[in-house]
Amino acid sequence: MLASKRSAGQKMSFEGKEYVIEELTEESFKGVEIALFSAGGSISKKYGPLAAAQGTIVVDNSSAFRMDEGVPLVVPEVNADAMSHIKLSNKKGALIANPNCSTIICLMAATPLHRHAKVKRMVVSTYQAASGAGAAAMAELELQTKEVLEGKEPTCNIFNRQYAFNLFSHNSPVTGNGYNEEEMKLVKETRKIWSDNDVKVTATCIRVPVMRAHAESINLQFETPLDEEKAREILSQAEGLIVIDDRAGNNFPTPLEVSKKDAVAVGRIRQDVSQEGNHGLDIFVCGDQIRKGAALNAVQIAELLL
Amino acid sequence: MLASKRSAGQKMSFEGKEYVIEELTEESFKGVEIALFSAGGSISKKYGPLAAAQGTIVVDNSSAFRMDEGVPLVVPEVNADAMSHIKLSNKKGALIANPNCSTIICLMAATPLHRHAKVKRMVVSTYQAASGAGAAAMAELELQTKEVLEGKEPTCNIFNRQYAFNLFSHNSPVTGNGYNEEEMKLVKETRKIWSDNDVKVTATCIRVPVMRAHAESINLQFETPLDEEKAREILSQAEGLIVIDDRAGNNFPTPLEVSKKDAVAVGRIRQDVSQEGNHGLDIFVCGDQIRKGAALNAVQIAELLL
Known part of the structure; x- marks a missing residue:
């Protein structure tokens, strides 16, 4: 376990075993086969290439390398093949990027449908939790709520x-085209992960007063027709996904239900009445932003390597 | 002021004057020129036509008559002409329906753009407040929050x-096509209000833990091109609308800002990168569900009559 000098010496336990946190230095990666990075873009930019040059396969959770050519951007259920050339047995270092949380959660549900009927266009509106902005943001939401x-x-x-x-528009900076960075991640990362420009x-992207799981309303336009029964069948068989779609009971995915769970939940699966010939579907997904939206996905990438 | 027997005899003040609440009966509307109904569908269905037959113009806030042919469904800024044949001077009763809150708030921003470039298709995701489900829902959200x-x-x-x-999928019943009633109101009422089938x-439609204003993420497809500068100009000149669109300061409409305000706020105005030739825009709107989404709109209809 590596961190800054400030945290060095502290102890953390993992699966019942206690570890002493060490200070991250240029020497830290000697003999390390896989490193999971989750310390922000500037640390990743400094230590990622350095570790890779020393033979470590770095799974990086920041946005530093996501759009770099030659760095696979991987959701294991979606595009494991993008990292198939990277093997532990080669003893060669590499960088693998973990996508943005909103992208991962969206593509967990959209990809199985995309494979079947090819998504031409996707309109996404997000309902993002405090956790995406870190532990301090979660604490502030709690404190503010008490105060109010x-x-x-x-x-x-x-x-x-x-x-x-x-609620408010996502706090990431707004770029030149009026989209904020979070939104442009969904636009660009989807293209890279699907290898489809x-x-x-x-x-x-909207921040809502929810603690730790994101929700997304997704409207899909397909190249070939896809009816909702087939879509439900495809989604119910997809890896890492659960379908919660009880119309009579008005029971559909909620952030609370998926919190601290691995699976992404999908529901509200219905034929889009605004598109003809069964070329459209509306779905609603919820996924734990910290698990599948970040940490779990990184660990799954490491498991793929192993 | 009319209500059920249970409330009769209580006093309420309006603009400094005290009124005694009377019991609603079949005789209540004699000599009444305009009645504002806000008591739910079954009361409207019973007393609305009865009042109209006695010469009263009823502005009804329930969904009872909204889709009835011959009953104008009116947002004054949008389609005042739909009720132009109804005049106080005619001394003839009539029913006028107040649209659903989500529809009103959506169309306040979409209509000025629709007039300029004709909306072909609209994808709406809502972020709806507790107030839409009534005072008891607001109290429950507060109580639950304390408990949690x-x-x-x-x-x-x-x-x-x-x-x-x-947050959770809107609590209205899910209809046969998988859309809930709230969503189908947006679909059907838009067609009627715009006279465009x-x-x-x-x-x-999603319910979020916000007290009293709705937000909506709206994706628009136009028949003719419309660039975002022109759209911003159109929206900034539209009646009942304010533009909050500060990209540098990341300041856009929020439910809290429009709470207890008459105007609907629109921002995040940007050219949709998923559509070619400037045929698309994304916008984000917030409006007080109780004011413009309900009571204010009904009062504006009465003002039009006067």
Whole structure:
């Protein structure tokens, strides 16, 4: 376990065994076969290539290398083949990027349908949890909620606005075309992961006062017709996905239900009434942003290597 | 002021004057020129036609008559002409329906653009507040939030699930095509209000833990090109609408900002990267569900009559 000097010496346990956190240095990766990086872009940019040059296969959770040519961007259930040339047995270092959380959760549900009927265009609206902005953001949402319930002014350190009982456009910087960075990740990463530069994606990313799982409303346009019964069958057989689609009971995926769970949940599977000839579907997905949206996906990549 | 027997005799004040609530009976509408109904579908169905037959113009806030042929469905800024044949001076009763809150808020922003470039298709995802389900739902969200913060089991009387720090598919019944009633209102009411049976609409309606204003992510496809600068100009001149679209400051509409305000706010105005030739736009709107989404719109209809 590696971290900054500040954390070095602290102990953490994993599967019942205690580990002492060591300081990350240029020497840290000697003899390390796989390293899981989750320390932000600047640390990744400095130590990722350095570790790879020393023979380590780096699975990086930041956005630093995601769009780099030659760096596979992998969701194991979706495009494991993109990293098939990287093998532990080769004893050669490499960088593998973990996609953005919203992209992973979206593609877990969209890919099985894409394989069957080819997605031409996708319109995504997200409902993103506090966890995506880190533990401090979760704590602030909790603190603000208490304050608002007590009639006090909410403490605004992380987001510069009231988050409790409110929602707002995703806090990532807005780029030149008016999309924020989070939205452009969905646009660009989807193309790379699907190896399909023609797929059209638009996204609107919104932060909602939910603790730790993201939800996404996804509208799909297919090249070939796909009816909802077939879609439900495909989704119910897809790896890493569970279907919650009880219309009579009005029971569909919720962030709370998938929190601290590995599987991504999909429901509200229905033929889009705005498209003709069964060329469209609407679905609603929820996935734990910390698990499948980040840590679990990285661990799955490591498992693929092993 | 009319209500059920249970409320009769209570006093309420309006603009500084105190009124005694009377019991609603079949005799209540004699000599009444305009009646604002907001008591649910079954009361509207019983007393609406009865009042109209006695010469009263009824502005009804329920869904009882919205899709009835011959009953205008009106958002004054959008289709005031639909009720132009109904005049107080005629001394003839009539029914006028107030649209669903999500539809009103959506069309406040979409209509000015529709007039300019004709909307062919619209994909809407909603972020709906507790207020849409009534005062008891707002109270339950508050109570549940307190309970969850104290580590207690949340009280679930209204929605049968945890609402605090969670979100879920809109609680209206799911219809045969898999859309819930709230979503089909957006589909059908848009066609009626725009007098355009060809416009394609799909919607996914989600309840979020926000108190009293709805937000909507709207993707638009136009018949003729419309660039975002022109769209911003059109929206900034539209009646009842304010544009909040500060990309550099990451400041866009939020439910909290429009709460207890009359105007609907629109922002995140950008050219849709998934459509070619400037034929698409993405926008994000927020509107107070109780004001423009319900009561204000009904009062505006009455003002039009006056």
